Amino acid sequence: MAHVLGPQERTLAEAGTVGQRGMITSLDPRVRIVMSVLFAVVVVSLSTLPALAAALMIALALLMLSRLPWRKTLKRMAMMDSFIIFMLVLLPFTMPGDPIFTIWGFPASWQGLWKAVEIALTANAVILTLMVLVGTMEPVTLGHALHRLRCPETLVHLLMFTIRYIDVLHEEYQRLRAAMKVRGFRPGTNWHTYRSFGYLVGMMLVRAIERSERILGAMKCRGFSGKMLLLQDFTLTRRDIVFAAGLGALCLALILVDFA
Template identity: 55%
Template sequence: MGHLVSSGPKVLVSADTVSANSVLDGLDPRSRIAAALAFAILIVSLKSLTVLALGFGLSVATLLATRLPVKATLRRMAAMDSFIVFMLVLLPFTVPGEALFFLFGFPFTFEGLLRAVEIGLKANAVILMLMVLVGTLEPVTLGHALHRLKTPETLVHLLMFTVRYISVLHQEYQRLRAAMKVRSFRLRNSLHTYKSIGYLVGMMLVRSVDRSERILAAMKCRGFNGAIPLLGAMRFSARDAVFTVVSALLAVTLVVLEWKIGAAY
């Protein structure tokens, strides 16, 4: 299975500088996945803006400690923000509460602003931690770690094949678009353009099905029986124990702060 994804994208986040970093190297991938999942569940369950800000600060501190490229990582996180920015902008106008001002007759409420800040902190803290702990894993390593964590094999297969063949489908799309440009096709607001784009999507689907059948036949010829051959053993070490203890202490600290702040109100 490893040869199927070896030529695809290596990691979600470029980790060129991680080779000289000793913080993540040596940790069992399962520890990193479990820590990221536990952190996400914890952050989503928090309500206090102060504690959420601390959680986001913890994500930033982890990013700095691992010496990942800060600008590139934050740029990818900003791309995620572009999907939720419209929701965050609309929340102050849709959540009932005390109006701070009116815009075109719509009240901008303080409660809606707090809700937008809460969602923004949660989303950015979780995504940043996932990018640091999980995004730097190679797809093959991530797939094997998920398999050892008893993730259904079908989902693991989908992950590994998706990572590998996204680039293949992109190349196929580029070839079809080049063929259209050679025939003097230009994007316009016309029925001909809409039909051409529809033909392009249809041809992509047809060629994808054809390629998937060839890949399946090639895999069967190589003895693939639906199981993932594990390329190496994964073992928890003393380093993973320290990482787990530190992560647990930080999680307990956030929970205690959340409880104290909630009790104060």
């Protein structure tokens, strides 16, 4: 029988395939997290188009090194672009500057167009890098790595429990929706629908609280004291150091290009 991956066994972005390994996935998760944050901070601080274009090329190179299916990964990145496309389209019309053309009395400026391109390059470079370096981790590995990096234990616990029980809450939602359909509920644009969905959200919260209390009791019975016991140990290798030094040098080069 085929093994079905649970929520804690899937990668964050689910962009890769099971059993597929590249250079990126063999690196220390702590190095991947730190370097992705460093790269994101550097890219956000850039302000020139050549430097931003170079940053996007670096992100694409990391995608090639990770051996992820590039079509599926870029498709997921395009889904992110759909959230900012309206802002990018409207930005030339809302930012003053030298006009390019006019539509219905609203002039589009060159300055607004370049700012829109700058935002698009920044967002895509950062998101693609995060998908490659962080999104290819298993969520449990991410939690362990964050704990090793001395992140607050409360936030790490929240992340781990969210990953573990988000599918449980989704199944609870499906059961409640099925019960509503059995009772003849059909959504519409009326007060009965709004009230029913309000009851649905309230019942979800009530059941989530009840389940959390049962889970906490079960964990205390098993000796849980609020501390995370990690069975996974991380060690830095020469490959990790070379990767961190190489990506750090590229970040420095981006800063120099931006100033030049």
